[in-house]
Amino acid sequence: MNVGIKGIGTYVPERVMTNFDFEKFLDTSDEWISKMTGIKERRFAADNEETSDMAFIAAEKAIADSGIDKDEIDMIIVATSTGDHKFPAVANQLQHRLGLRPIPSMDQLAACTGFIYSMITAQQFIETGTCRNILVIGAEKLTKIANMEDRNTAILFGDGAGAVILGEVGPGHGILSSHLGSDGAGGKYLYDRKEDQLLEMNGREVFKFAVRIMGEMATEVVEKAGLKPEDVDMFIPHQANIRIMESSRERLGIPREKMSVTVDKYGNTSAASIPLSMMYELEQGKIKEGSNLVLVGFGGGLTYGAITLVWGK
Structure with missing residues (x-):
């Protein structure tokens, strides 16, 4: 299936x-x-x-x-x-x-x-x-x-x-590979404070983690799917920071025009980030029937995950 x-x-x-x-x-x-x-x-x-x-x-x-x-x-x-x-x-x-x-x-x-x-x-x-x-x-x-x-x-x-x-x-469409993980030791770097429930972040540590894990996960799921970087039609990273996104793109080895960038329009929308980017690229005509997509994210926890999928029904 x-x-x-x-x-x-x-x-x-x-x-x-x-x-x-x-x-x-x-x-x-x-x-x-x-x-x-x-x-x-x-x-x-x-x-x-x-x-x-x-x-x-x-x-x-x-x-x-x-x-x-x-x-x-x-x-x-x-x-x-x-x-x-x-x-x-x-x-x-x-x-x-x-x-x-x-x-x-x-x-x-x-x-x-x-x-x-x-x-x-x-x-x-x-x-x-x-x-x-x-x-x-x-x-x-x-x-x-x-x-x-x-x-x-x-x-x-x-x-x-x-x-x-x-x-x-249908055949040839859908999720090809995925990977999920977490590193609870890094939970102290991004959390909501007990006293007021407001977000607290150690930006330096989160940045270091994200730069490493985003590139690793993207590369892993592409290989797991039996694809090569040149087979990727659109790379859709979590829209947290353009420098993190660029680092993961370079690690994956794809050109800038194949990376979705909506962080300039929406900022970091956490769990909404990736679907918002998918819709934007669809509206721009960059995602079409049969496009190979790579989705990758990281977040508080610290959590991380990635998916490769072929677009279409």
């Missing part, structure tokens, strides 16, 4: 927060932010706009794009670090809000690697025959845990959501 993406949908909030907006209340500049991160702007959700609201819109679009009926969805998995509540899960909320059958639904927390973790989790349920179609969503309202007084982290994050329908696809 080949498991792949049958439909995709995304959503980003209307409010655009530029680097110049941060200059008004932080000791920073557009020049510095652009040079160090590659970010020019990001989207901020409204105060009354929750993670589940963004996930709902993305999910509706993905279902419509897949062409399947809602009754054909057998499970919901939402990758998020910023659910509306500790419980009920965002996935539980969506099961009701989308008008789905009483199917299993759960949130999965692997920080910025969450979407990849959730895709591979869904793949297992489909390959074993337990489910036919699974709604997988990466959604984040990171602005509610970002410390807006910390110039080193406030500038990095944005809000948004991306959803896919995973199910059986």
Whole structure:
């Protein structure tokens, strides 16, 4: 059985927060932010706009794009670090809000690697025959845990959501290889503080980890799939920092034009990052039927993972 993406949908909030907006209340500049991160702007959700609201819109679009009926969805998995509540899960909320059958639904927390973790989790349920179609969503309202007084982290994050329908696809399509992992010893470098739940990050240590692991994972899953770097049509890394992305691209050995770059538009949207980038490249015409994609991410935990897949139903 080949498991792949049958439909995709995304959503980003209307409010655009530029680097110049941060200059008004932080000791920073557009020049510095652009040079160090590659970010020019990001989207901020409204105060009354929750993670589940963004996930709902993305999910509706993905279902419509897949062409399947809602009754054909057998499970919901939402990758998020910023659910509306500790419980009920965002996935539980969506099961009701989308008008789905009483199917299993759960949130999965692997920080910025969450979407990849959730895709591979869904793949297992489909390959074993337990489910036919699974709604997988990466959604984040990171602005509610970002410390807006910390110039080193406030500038990095944005809000948004991306959803896919995973199910059986035709021969020669779907997921070819994957790898998931974690290094709990590095959890102290990226976490939410107990006292106020705001994000705390040791940027230097996270950067060192990401530069190493992103390139390693991308190379590993390409080789595992029986492909060569020249076979890769689009490299879609987690959009955290342009310098990390460039390092992993160089390690993989592909040209710049084959790497998705949306960090300038959306900033770091954690679990929503990869599906937002996939949709952007689809709209740009860079992902087509039969395209070989490499998805790779890292996140708090520290977690990491990568997937190679062939686009198309």
